[in-house]
Amino acid sequence: MEKNLYQREYQRKRKQEAIKQYGGKCHYCGENRWELLNFQTKEKPENKIQMYNWLKKKGWPKAKLICQNCNRLGCGRKAVKLGR
Numbered sequence: 629m630e631k632n633l634y635q636r637e638y639q640r641k642r643k644q645e646a647i648k649q650y651g652g653k654c655h656y657c658g659e660n661r662w663e664l665l666n667f668q669t670k671e672k673p674e675n676k677i678q679m680y681n682w683l684k685k686k687g688w689p690k691a692k693l694i695c696q697n698c699n700r701l702g703c704g705r706k707a708v709k710l711g712r
């Protein structure tokens with residue numbers, strides 16, 4: 629249990645570090661809560677858990693931040709700006 633918590637904390641730090649590298653907010657709507665943000669990249673690591681380390685190892689390749697709302701609404705494809 630404790631180990632789990634430690635790993636989650638580690639992942640959180642990695643993710644926040646990576647998000648900072650990409651401007652800290654959703655490319656489409658400006659959402660800046662890191663919990664909701666994900667990365668859109670051309671390439672992807674085999675293991676999704678490795679995403680943040682992978683980005684770092686690749687020297688922060690071109691990627692966009694997208695939040696869960698935009699992801700669900702397909703803004704990543706249509707590039708629609710939400711009214712918020």
Ligand SMILES: [Zn+2]
Nearest residue numbers: 654657695698
């Ligand atoms: Zn968004």
